[in-house]
Amino acid sequence: MPMEHFDVIVVGAGISGIGAAYHLQTLCPDRSYVILEGREAMGGTWDLFRYPGIRSDSDMYTLGYAFRPWTEAKAIADGPSILNYVKQTAAEYGIDRRIRYRHRVTAAAWSSDEACWTVTATGPEGEAVRFTCSFLFMCSGYYNYARGHAPEFAGREDFAGQVIHPQFWPDDLDCAGKRVVVIGSGATAVTLVPELARTAAHVTMLQRSPTYIVARPAEDRFANWLRSKLPDKLAYGIVRWRNVLFGIWFYNLARRKPAKVKTRLIGMVREELGPDFDVETHFTPRYNPWDQRLCLVPDGDLFAVLREGRASVVTGQIDRFVPEGIRLQNGELLPADVIVTATGLELQVLSDVAFSVDGAPVDFAKTYNYKGMMFSGVPNLASAFGYTNASWTLKADLTSLYVCRLLNALRRKGMRQATPRVAGEDLQPVPFLDFTSGYVQRAIDRFPKQGHRKPWKLNQNYARDLMALKFGSIEREMEFSNPVTAQAQPVGDASSLQHGRAERESTSVEQPQPTRAASMAHHGP
Numbered sequence: 001m002p003m004e005h006f007d008v009i010v011v012g013a014g015i016s017g018i019g020a021a022y023h024l025q026t027l028c029p030d031r032s033y034v035i036l037e038g039r040e041a042m043g044g045t046w047d048l049f050r051y052p053g054i055r056s057d058s059d060m061y062t063l064g065y066a067f068r069p070w071t072e073a074k075a076i077a078d079g080p081s082i083l084n085y086v087k088q089t090a091a092e093y094g095i096d097r098r099i100r101y102r103h104r105v106t107a108a109a110w111s112s113d114e115a116c117w118t119v120t121a122t123g124p125e126g127e128a129v130r131f132t133c134s135f136l137f138m139c140s141g142y143y144n145y146a147r148g149h150a151p152e153f154a155g156r157e158d159f160a161g162q163v164i165h166p167q168f169w170p171d172d173l174d175c176a177g178k179r180v181v182v183i184g185s186g187a188t189a190v191t192l193v194p195e196l197a198r199t200a201a202h203v204t205m206l207q208r209s210p211t212y213i214v215a216r217p218a219e220d221r222f223a224n225w226l227r228s229k230l231p232d233k234l235a236y237g238i239v240r241w242r243n244v245l246f247g248i249w250f251y252n253l254a255r256r257k258p259a260k261v262k263t264r265l266i267g268m269v270r271e272e273l274g275p276d277f278d279v280e281t282h283f284t285p286r287y288n289p290w291d292q293r294l295c296l297v298p299d300g301d302l303f304a305v306l307r308e309g310r311a312s313v314v315t316g317q318i319d320r321f322v323p324e325g326i327r328l329q330n331g332e333l334l335p336a337d338v339i340v341t342a343t344g345l346e347l348q349v350l351s352d353v354a355f356s357v358d359g360a361p362v363d364f365a366k367t368y369n370y371k372g373m374m375f376s377g378v379p380n381l382a383s384a385f386g387y388t389n390a391s392w393t394l395k396a397d398l399t400s401l402y403v404c405r406l407l408n409a410l411r412r413k414g415m416r417q418a419t420p421r422v423a424g425e426d427l428q429p430v431p432f433l434d435f436t437s438g439y440v441q442r443a444i445d446r447f448p449k450q451g452h453r454k455p456w457k458l459n460q461n462y463a464r465d466l467m468a469l470k471f472g473s474i475e476r477e478m479e480f481s482n483p484v485t486a487q488a489q490p491v492g493d494a495s496s497l498q499h500g501r502a503e504r505e506s507t508s509v510e511q512p513q514p515t516r517a518a519s520m521a522h523h524g525p
């Protein structure tokens with residue numbers, strides 16, 4: 001059976017993969033593509049996470065796609081509404097028909113001879129399924145779907161109640177009337193605590209150290225008013241830009257004047273919780289704002305349950321789990337019927353797919369990241385990775401746009417291979433992410449590096465990226481080449497046989513693009 005060939009394979013049908021498909025079919029309509037999705041459903045994060053209260057922690061005017069307005073009243077939206085938005089987008093543009101579910105990609109091998117990837121996936125019956133493609137676009141998210149980060153707690157098996165990780169929330173778990181301890185202080189913990197406190201006997205948020213927590217209205221009144229006056233698309237565009245610019249301004253302010261921003265953020269918590277609450281211990285982080293992601297709480301719901309005494313916060317170190325709950329190192333016992341380990345995600349680089357280029361395994365830690373999406377020395381591969389200081393989709397959208405520009409440039413030039421290559425010796429490595437958060441630090445050694453200068457430096461700034469990726473040079477430190485395949489060599493060409501692999505032309509001379517049939521001729525059954 002010949003392998004199926006596509007011009008582009010998109011891996012993952014989450015918010016990024018569906019956005020990538022929209023861009024491909026809009027900007028490269030003559031290119032064939034398929035989405036390979038490992039799970040049985042689309043939506044990624046927004047389908048996987050089912051814990052009570054699951055919601056966005058950035059606004060939907062920027063987490064939504066540039067091309068499709070978010071029209072619901074809530075700016076901080078619940079998980080099912082976001083999933084619905086992704087599904088509706090896929091249905092509206094016929095993208096849902098292009099998804100192959102239960103196809104988990106495990107390996108991708110680039111052949112310069114053939115200028116294509118051979119992509120191996122585990123199919124619905126556990127069988128190996130192979131495809132080829134000219135370009136591979138990884139939209140596989142950034143964390144392990146099979147397991148969350150679960151630190152070892154001594155005595156875990158002694159605990160008489162249930163221990164739950166939010167990534168695998170059981171459908172039938174009922175916390176009504178129970179004492180719940182939520183371990184963690186990140187976005188998941190601050191979402192769960194007020195939600196569980198509605199019915200639980202009591203909820204304790206147990207944190208090792210505090211996080212910056214900011215209350216924002218769940219509904220954006222200005223946005224809702226504007227939508228009642230203007231067409232959806234126009235209103236969406238205006239609110240989106242307002243939020244983007246505010247986000248950039250605030251982030252820069254936090255980096256330039258951390259002490260001032262810290263005082264203001266903590267002051268806001270004091271206003272919420274009143275003078276008697278120990279804000280110093282529980283809500284004063286040891287790091288500066290935006291050294292880690294800020295946590296947003298809609299309508300101050302977390303503060304409300306703390307004020308009402310339905311939940312409490314404890315800052316301390318766990319000694320061990322005991323049958324009746326958790327013992328802290330200071331000897332205090334936190335009684336619990338249910339313990340939720342909101343201890344975070346396990347980060348992954350490109351879904352841990354085994355990549356190789358001409359038989360040599362790719363170690364992404366040894367590559368430089370190009371424009372936040374491609375990798376030095378790795379041809380025709382891009383990956384959607386969103387912002388850490390703004391909504392993910394802002395960057396994912398721009399990444400898709402740039403990939404389409406690159407595909408069109410390849411076609412225009414009659415070239416088949418685009419490989420980012422570092423020019424000169426001056427490039428200095430910089431960690432890919434500058435967050436001090438545990439989940440980032442645990443994984444950063446496996447990530448590619450960024451460089452200290454363009455086009456290897458991450459902007460983490462939508463306005464700059466928009467200029468760079470929509471209008472900026474496609475050529476800079478990008479090698480366009482046409483592999484000359486062994487079959488394309490004159491028969492009996494001794495040198496090509498001797499070297500066992502194709503030589504590459506690396507010119508900008510216009511050459512005819514090989515037809516798909518011609519490029520497929522190399523893929524035997």
Ligand SMILES: Cc1cc2nc3c(=O)[nH]c(=O)nc-3n(C[C@H](O)[C@H](O)[C@H](O)COP(=O)(O)OP(=O)(O)OC[C@H]3O[C@@H](n4cnc5c(N)ncnc54)[C@H](O)[C@@H]3O)c2cc1C
Pocket residue numbers: 011012013014015016017036037038039041042043044045046049055056057058059063103104105106139140141142143145187188351353384386390391392393396
């Ligand atoms: C609880 C939670 C809340 C969040 N809230 C926000 C927020 O408010 N704002 C924000 O900007 N970001 C938020 N994020 C980050 C969030 O993950 C992104 O915003 C966004 O949903 C990522 O979309 P994605 O499509 O890139 O990745 P994902 O949503 O992770 O989707 C990836 C898809 O690829 C599939 N896949 C992965 N590997 C393979 C493979 N090898 N083969 C085939 N398929 C594969 C997965 O099954 C999945 O369907 C949140 C994350 C979490 C966990």
